[in-house]
Amino acid sequence: MIRAVDGHSDGSGAAAVGTSAKATPESLRVRVLRQDSPGRESYWECHVIPYEPNMNVISILQKIAARSTTEDGRKVAPVAWDCNCLEEVCGSCTMLVNGRTRMACTALVDRLVEEQPEEIVLEPMSKFPVVRDLMVDRRRVFHSLGRVKAWVPIDGSYDQGPGPRISPEEQEDAYPLSTCISCGCCMEACPQFTKVEVQRMEGESVEAFEARRTAAFDKNFLGAHAISQAMLFNSHPTGKMIADERLEALTDRGGIQMCGNAQNCVAVCPKSIPLTRSIARAGRAATLWAIRRFFDR
Amino acid sequence: MSASSQSANADQPSFLERNQFLIYRLFSLAGLVPVGAFLVVHLLTNASVLGGPEVFQSRVDMIHSLGPLLPVVEWAFIFLPMIFHAAVGMAIIAGGLPNVGSYPYSGNIRYTLQRVTGMIAFAFILWHIWQLHAMGKPLGGGAFDPHHAASTASAALRPMAVAVLYAIGVLSAVYHLSNGLWSLGVTWGIWTSPAAMRRASWLSVAVGVALGAAGLGGLAGMRMVDVDEARAVEGRMAEARELLEGKVAPQAADASGVSDPAH
Ligand code: HEM
Ligand code: SF4
Ligand code: SF4
Ligand code: FES
Numbered sequence: 001m002i003r004a005v006d007g008h009s010d011g012s013g014a015a016a017v018g019t020s021a022k023a024t025p026e027s028l029r030v031r032v033l034r035q036d037s038p039g040r041e042s043y044w045e046c047h048v049i050p051y052e053p054n055m056n057v058i059s060i061l062q063k064i065a066a067r068s069t070t071e072d073g074r075k076v077a078p079v080a081w082d083c084n085c086l087e088e089v090c091g092s093c094t095m096l097v098n099g100r101t102r103m104a105c106t107a108l109v110d111r112l113v114e115e116q117p118e119e120i121v122l123e124p125m126s127k128f129p130v131v132r133d134l135m136v137d138r139r140r141v142f143h144s145l146g147r148v149k150a151w152v153p154i155d156g157s158y159d160q161g162p163g164p165r166i167s168p169e170e171q172e173d174a175y176p177l178s179t180c181i182s183c184g185c186c187m188e189a190c191p192q193f194t195k196v197e198v199q200r201m202e203g204e205s206v207e208a209f210e211a212r213r214t215a216a217f218d219k220n221f222l223g224a225h226a227i228s229q230a231m232l233f234n235s236h237p238t239g240k241m242i243a244d245e246r247l248e249a250l251t252d253r254g255g256i257q258m259c260g261n262a263q264n265c266v267a268v269c270p271k272s273i274p275l276t277r278s279i280a281r282a283g284r285a286a287t288l289w290a291i292r293r294f295f296d297r
Numbered sequence: 298m299s300a301s302s303q304s305a306n307a308d309q310p311s312f313l314e315r316n317q318f319l320i321y322r323l324f325s326l327a328g329l330v331p332v333g334a335f336l337v338v339h340l341l342t343n344a345s346v347l348g349g350p351e352v353f354q355s356r357v358d359m360i361h362s363l364g365p366l367l368p369v370v371e372w373a374f375i376f377l378p379m380i381f382h383a384a385v386g387m388a389i390i391a392g393g394l395p396n397v398g399s400y401p402y403s404g405n406i407r408y409t410l411q412r413v414t415g416m417i418a419f420a421f422i423l424w425h426i427w428q429l430h431a432m433g434k435p436l437g438g439g440a441f442d443p444h445h446a447a448s449t450a451s452a453a454l455r456p457m458a459v460a461v462l463y464a465i466g467v468l469s470a471v472y473h474l475s476n477g478l479w480s481l482g483v484t485w486g487i488w489t490s491p492a493a494m495r496r497a498s499w500l501s502v503a504v505g506v507a508l509g510a511a512g513l514g515g516l517a518g519m520r521m522v523d524v525d526e527a528r529a530v531e532g533r534m535a536e537a538r539e540l541l542e543g544k545v546a547p548q549a550a551d552a553s554g555v556s557d558p559a560h
Contacts, residue, residue: 257321261480263404284486
């Protein structure tokens with residue numbers, strides 16, 4: 001729903017949301033934090049594009065790319081960004097819009113102008129290495145999912161028969177967790193999650209570089225999404241079979257103990273996943289598991 | 298990342314890294330017991346001065362009746378756990394990246410305040426120990442005399458600037474403990490649903506208000522003590538104690554008027 005930013009619509013409605021006729025922009029000023037390649041300095045660039053109703057941040061970026069001309073008339077290379085589904089399902093278009101992490105495809109311009117009429121500010125996520133402009137390398141999101149084995153182990157060359165039944169109650173509990181789109185918003189907003197950027201050194205082989213990067217990922221915080229996925233698969237009747245392996249990963253370096261309960265993750269998650277419930281459940285499971293392991297080994 | 302790790306193999310996890318989970322859980326536990334429990338007892342003891350210098354003196358006497366064991370108890374149950382909690386706390390603070398500016402949500406504000414109040418409490422506790430604890434004597438502090446509890450504490454807290462700093466320090470510690478209680482409940486998985494966390498917030502507010510009242514009450518109570526009167530009461534109590542312990546002959550006690558408390 002777009003509220004009456006358009007001053008020509010019903011006058012009383014416009015007054016009720018506190019906007020006036022002059023709030024309808026003819027053009028939009030967009031400030032973009034650009035970076036030409038990994039490891040290079042970033043710089044700000046302003047673009048002015050014509051306003052149209054019902055735009056989102058992706059359509060802004062399409063217009064910027066089509067013009068590729070800055071506010072002061074310089075021809076520049078098009079601003080690069082990532083997107084795919086355009087319906088908040090693929091998780092690829094995460095960026096900072098007006099300083100806050102969110103999906104560009106569902107960031108509606110009319111709302112943004114209501115909040116901050118002067119300009120729209122676009123930046124790449126700050127906790128992931130920039131590839132170019134607004135494109136970042138989100139591989140750590142997926143690496144974390146690997147660390148906690150966020151899958152149901154059913155590999156095998158034989159028919160394992162039908163899976164166990166899951167009650168509707170369990171389904172209802174698990175379904176929200178399964179909607180995670182690996183966008184990285186929860187990690188970006190988390191004050192306990194810090195950037196890991198490993199650069200390839202002179203003369204270093206690809207293998208050595210990747211091993212070094214993996215080691216760096218492995219000792220840093222998993223992120224809220226991975227904790228939540230671990231809880232999702234630990235509640236699944238088949239996924240449960242490797243529950244202890246997931247708990248081991250959750251209590252390893254950079255595990256659940258890194259969470260400081262700021263609860264930003266749950267506030268920014270575009271899919272409204274109950275991340276803090278997962279975190280608290282994981283905290284309980286991890287404590288019990290650590291005690292059990294202490295006495296059982 | 299720095300070039301500190303030349304190859305992945307050389308990057309063996311250190312002892313601290315391998316036991317990170319355990320250390321953070323012990324850190325969290327230490328915040329509750331013994332450090333948090335001590336804070337509660339400490340603030341309630343201080344608030345007892347509102348009942349008069351004799352009540353406070355008798356509480357202090359009870360604590361000091363441990364005699365030579367007192368420093369052992371202090372180090373084992375207060376100082377060492379607090380140093381451990383503070384050291385890990387500092388490391389956690391150094392590793393975080395507060396962002397209330399961009400994400401001004403209530404949980405994030407509490408998270409940031411938890412860190413700010415931890416640091417204020419740390420500075421305050423150092424100063425407080427120097428100022429009043431016997432350990433501060435060689436450095437010109439240590440003004441608190443356990444035999445003249447209310448009068449010495451009152452004199453030390455009399456300057457307005459001192460009282461204001463104490464109020465800030467005490468309230469920081471109280472916030473830190475009561476919000477820490479809530480956070481601890483999430484960390485250990487005591488409250489897991491958003492509704493349970495909201496209920497727990499109220500518990501945390503209630504604890505905070507009660508402890509804050511005790512802390513500020515104790516502070517105000519100390520400053521309202523009439524020092525001369527308190528000295529007289531404390532003197533009589535010290536003599537009575539010595540009499541009980543048989544350190545002083547009864548006639549000496551008689552001469553100083555212990556038997557005539559009406560004065
Ligand atoms: C007055 C003495 C103190 C008491 C009673 C106390 C108590 C607590 C409690 C109960 C917690 C909650 C633990 C959890 O969330 O699991 C906590 C957390 C914390 N404390 Fe303290 N603490 C004290 C002093 C300090 C000091 C001196 C520092 C260092 C500057 C400090 C730093 C921290 C930090 C950073 C946290 C948050 C940890 C996290 O959420 O990840 N504390 N404290
Ligand atoms: S948990 Fe939410 S914010 Fe985090 S990656 Fe998944 S969808 Fe994105
Ligand atoms: S609750 Fe934990 S994971 Fe979520 S934002 Fe806060 S510190 Fe990060
Ligand atoms: S483009 Fe797929 S989530 Fe935005």
